Amino acid sequence: MSNDKRLSAKQPFGGPNADTSDRIAAITPQRGVIGHAVLEAATWLAVMSSVLLTYSLAGVVGFASSARGGALAAVVQREADGDFNRNFANPAYLAVIVLLGIGSFLPLKRVRSMEFSQRTLILTITSVLTGITLIVFGVYSTVWMGAIAALFLGALISLQVIHTPELHTKPWRAGTVSAVIFFFIGAVAQIRAGIGAGMPAVPWTVFASGIVIILAGVLIIVSPLQRSRIPSTGAFPLTRALQQARAHVDVGAPWPVYALFGVIGSIFVVIVPTASDESFGIMSLGLMVCAVLVGWAAGYEAGPTFAPGMTRPRLTAFSLIGAGVLAILGGMVHEVSGTALLFAAAAFAVGVGVRAQDYQISRRIGLGIGAIITLLILSLDARFTVVLSEASTWNITGSAVAVSSVGLLATVGGIIALFLFSPTGIHGIGVDIVHAFRTRTADGQPGQSAGSAGAHGPKQPHAPAAPAGHGGQAAQSGGGLQTPSVRTAQSGFFIAVEGPDGSGKTTQIDFIRKHLADRGLHNVETTREPGGTDKGKQIRAAILDGQGVTPKSEALLYAADRSHHVASLIDPTLRSGGVVVTDRYIDSSLAYQAAGRELAEEDIFALSAWGTDGLMPNLTLLLDISPEASAQRTSQRGNENHLDKQSAEFRGRVRARFLSLAEENPHRYVVINADQPAQKVSEDIAAALDAALDAAGLGRRPQAQQPGSQTQRRSSADLLTSDDPDATQAMPSLEAENVPAESEQRSQGASGQSAAAQGPAVSQMPVVKPAEEQQKAADGSQEASEGQKPADVQSKPAKEQQESAEPEHVETAAGSAESADTAADSDSSVPPKPEAKPAPVPEADTILPDTPSVSADDDAATRILPSQPEQSAEKLRKQAEIERQARERLRQARRGKR
Numbered sequence: 001m002s003n004d005k006r007l008s009a010k011q012p013f014g015g016p017n018a019d020t021s022d023r024i025a026a027i028t029p030q031r032g033v034i035g036h037a038v039l040e041a042a043t044w045l046a047v048m049s050s051v052l053l054t055y056s057l058a059g060v061v062g063f064a065s066s067a068r069g070g071a072l073a074a075v076v077q078r079e080a081d082g083d084f085n086r087n088f089a090n091p092a093y094l095a096v097i098v099l100l101g102i103g104s105f106l107p108l109k110r111v112r113s114m115e116f117s118q119r120t121l122i123l124t125i126t127s128v129l130t131g132i133t134l135i136v137f138g139v140y141s142t143v144w145m146g147a148i149a150a151l152f153l154g155a156l157i158s159l160q161v162i163h164t165p166e167l168h169t170k171p172w173r174a175g176t177v178s179a180v181i182f183f184f185i186g187a188v189a190q191i192r193a194g195i196g197a198g199m200p201a202v203p204w205t206v207f208a209s210g211i212v213i214i215l216a217g218v219l220i221i222v223s224p225l226q227r228s229r230i231p232s233t234g235a236f237p238l239t240r241a242l243q244q245a246r247a248h249v250d251v252g253a254p255w256p257v258y259a260l261f262g263v264i265g266s267i268f269v270v271i272v273p274t275a276s277d278e279s280f281g282i283m284s285l286g287l288m289v290c291a292v293l294v295g296w297a298a299g300y301e302a303g304p305t306f307a308p309g310m311t312r313p314r315l316t317a318f319s320l321i322g323a324g325v326l327a328i329l330g331g332m333v334h335e336v337s338g339t340a341l342l343f344a345a346a347a348f349a350v351g352v353g354v355r356a357q358d359y360q361i362s363r364r365i366g367l368g369i370g371a372i373i374t375l376l377i378l379s380l381d382a383r384f385t386v387v388l389s390e391a392s393t394w395n396i397t398g399s400a401v402a403v404s405s406v407g408l409l410a411t412v413g414g415i416i417a418l419f420l421f422s423p424t425g426i427h428g429i430g431v432d433i434v435h436a437f438r439t440r441t442a443d444g445q446p447g448q449s450a451g452s453a454g455a456h457g458p459k460q461p462h463a464p465a466a467p468a469g470h471g472g473q474a475a476q477s478g479g480g481l482q483t484p485s486v487r488t489a490q491s492g493f494f495i496a497v498e499g500p501d502g503s504g505k506t507t508q509i510d511f512i513r514k515h516l517a518d519r520g521l522h523n524v525e526t527t528r529e530p531g532g533t534d535k536g537k538q539i540r541a542a543i544l545d546g547q548g549v550t551p552k553s554e555a556l557l558y559a560a561d562r563s564h565h566v567a568s569l570i571d572p573t574l575r576s577g578g579v580v581v582t583d584r585y586i587d588s589s590l591a592y593q594a595a596g597r598e599l600a601e602e603d604i605f606a607l608s609a610w611g612t613d614g615l616m617p618n619l620t621l622l623l624d625i626s627p628e629a630s631a632q633r634t635s636q637r638g639n640e641n642h643l644d645k646q647s648a649e650f651r652g653r654v655r656a657r658f659l660s661l662a663e664e665n666p667h668r669y670v671v672i673n674a675d676q677p678a679q680k681v682s683e684d685i686a687a688a689l690d691a692a693l694d695a696a697g698l699g700r701r702p703q704a705q706q707p708g709s710q711t712q713r714r715s716s717a718d719l720l721t722s723d724d725p726d727a728t729q730a731m732p733s734l735e736a737e738n739v740p741a742e743s744e745q746r747s748q749g750a751s752g753q754s755a756a757a758q759g760p761a762v763s764q765m766p767v768v769k770p771a772e773e774q775q776k777a778a779d780g781s782q783e784a785s786e787g788q789k790p791a792d793v794q795s796k797p798a799k800e801q802q803e804s805a806e807p808e809h810v811e812t813a814a815g816s817a818e819s820a821d822t823a824a825d826s827d828s829s830v831p832p833k834p835e836a837k838p839a840p841v842p843e844a845d846t847i848l849p850d851t852p853s854v855s856a857d858d859d860a861a862t863r864i865l866p867s868q869p870e871q872s873a874e875k876l877r878k879q880a881e882i883e884r885q886a887r888e889r890l891r892q893a894r895r896g897k898r
């Protein structure tokens, strides 16, 4: 994509670089996502069918030969007759699953550090190669081809996760789709021609999934994913559970969570041999996979609120016991629906137990260990016959022995965990069980049962309404925290630099300080949170030490630091007309404490709004970085603290919330692609700063950078979205692509901002909104938080954006110019900005910079500008003359256009 294209005026979040808009462009629906969804579902279908095919092939024809439909059709009969050779089938199965695992670890390190586009290319190439392998495997079915296909499939799964981790937080979504497809293939075949009939359909399923994988791989590169809009994981947040006051006590050691995943790994592995041992037919495979995935999903989603009266360690321990027992029972039952149901219940227990913890460990390790133990026991093919009576025996198959062994380990582990990790050991277990399904009152006392809590249960303290995009006034909560309206600085300029850990904030703040000095701004305070003040340093130490700091106490510490920071440093600097640049501010709390730690966002916002009297930045620079790069940089830096070592999921949530905050607050956010080299990041920041400071009339551009150069002009234009109603205040009136150079010069001259950049102020347009407008926004967002969905809140501005972007830009310019006329006519004595030099009268052929248009709101806007020094009458006269000439030129241009 060429730069020019990227910088078109219609980027809703036009930042100084293309990737910025790529990251957050609001484009729905996204074809890119469809390609990924199809690829994921086809991959799972291929995994299921090729693992089954390899297992059956080995059992029917051994390792050396290939099999046609006829031989495969005999599988079920042979199993029933007992001449299905498990001595071949089990090792082949073990090999294939191990190769799947090896494949998934192959590409990890190098690919992770690559650019997004390179990763996309690799994903497509791997999809095509995997697809070809599957096609060959479908046509020429041998155990060896199965092994090769497994290797490719493992790599493909892993690449999909590395490529876009955000899309793969819920593997059961695509997995369930493929299980249902598999179930239908089996059902149709088996209903038509008996239990063995499904088997010949399996090579065709492998073949078809190969074709779909190739097509999806091509679709992904032809119609790439807009990384901009990271789809919500849709995960049920822990928030509600925390509100219900389940004690936030971690389990204390990761092994119970590993063990829980181990049970799932074991169940997945025994599904194929169980179908074979019990002669259920391939339909049962789809059924069992589907049941397990749905059970897992239900447990995972229900986890945060399930048994709200039980402490987390106990819930995890009980889940482990439950999962173990249910897995044993599932293995022992000889009836397909019973097995499916029991496996689903075990998976539900796993989901609940895992979600009761703030777990930060890899699922793969637990799954892998459980799978390998199961495979090894499976290879022993240990089977028993228990004589129940003279007339009946109970056959315990090899797969039942394998899954039951893991189930038994889990049960024992759960009992140990019950003793080890509950704060009171085994004491009080009866009370915990009795009160497990009761919610707690706000004071932590057990209350009504969960079922009745909605209607009659204890009333939660009413949290202040979440302000949409925190542009609004938070509700005065009944008896709760009295949160003030948001406000922007009455004087000075407040810049927040936000972003995930390691995004380069500290590095860039040095640059920002220099850049501000180059603009002649010297009353600049660079600071950070937590720890911008002496008291703040103590708070920072308490947070970073991490000992016994719970998420809620951590949130309070950040809010305390911020409150003191604003009162003792930020507000006084702004009041003196200075510029404050802070490394992190309120939005960090929303991203880390609310999105990351899943505390209620309205509470987190209310704390900080209360503590800071609602002070919000004029400009927020978001250094956006991929979670992988962020992890890499923080680990490379060498002084990692416990906060730097967050899970990929946590980092993903933090990043996604930062980006959605940018989307909700286009008037103050600029998103910078921080994956770029530091120098390029600095350039983008410079462009963003220049545009915002020009618009606010603060400082001047250094001579070398005097606007007028293409680069400078583009960058400024891109900073604020031309189609954003707020941004139109600070946007250039005309876009280069749409306006002939001469009229462009004229219009810009008319708006007067060029003079602002070059010398004495003409425009007095700050980035911050006038107080009345803020109030309106506040009221609007309050309404929104009370009834509307966030999407509704956004819809009006979005429409307005559309309208302001769609009509020819000249019209926009004309409107702006008219406003400029009004403003200048009525107030030609607008005082100049501080630290500005006299402006030369623009030459007719001078290319003028991007300039914010002056709107009718100027009056209000000027009220919140820094105090201005007195101007000489001569300067003011010259200024008025510049404006008069500029207006005249613009009128001529408009007449010419008509």
Ligand SMILES: Nc1ncnc2c1ncn2[C@@H]1O[C@H](COP(=O)(O)OP(=O)(O)OP(=O)(O)O)[C@@H](O)[C@H]1O
Residues within 6 Å of the ligand: 499, 500, 501, 502, 503, 504, 505, 506, 507, 508, 633, 634, 636, 637, 674, 675, 676, 677, 678, 679, 681
């Ligand atoms: N654009 C960049 N490309 C590569 N490395 C970078 C870039 N910017 C900064 N770094 C390096 O990444 C590491 C983290 O940078 P820095 O400390 O500036 O980030 P930060 O956002 O302040 O991190 P934190 O939030 O954890 O304090 C440092 O080692 C720094 O040298």
Ligand SMILES: Cc1cn([C@H]2C[C@H](O)[C@@H](COP(=O)(O)O)O2)c(=O)[nH]c1=O
Residues within 6 Å of the ligand: 501, 528, 529, 530, 558, 583, 584, 585, 586, 588, 589, 590, 592, 593, 643, 644
């Ligand atoms: C202000 C603030 C910070 N954090 C977190 C984010 C980081 O992991 C650490 C320290 O920040 P630094 O940039 O490395 O100095 O604190 C947070 O969770 N919530 C906040 O409000």
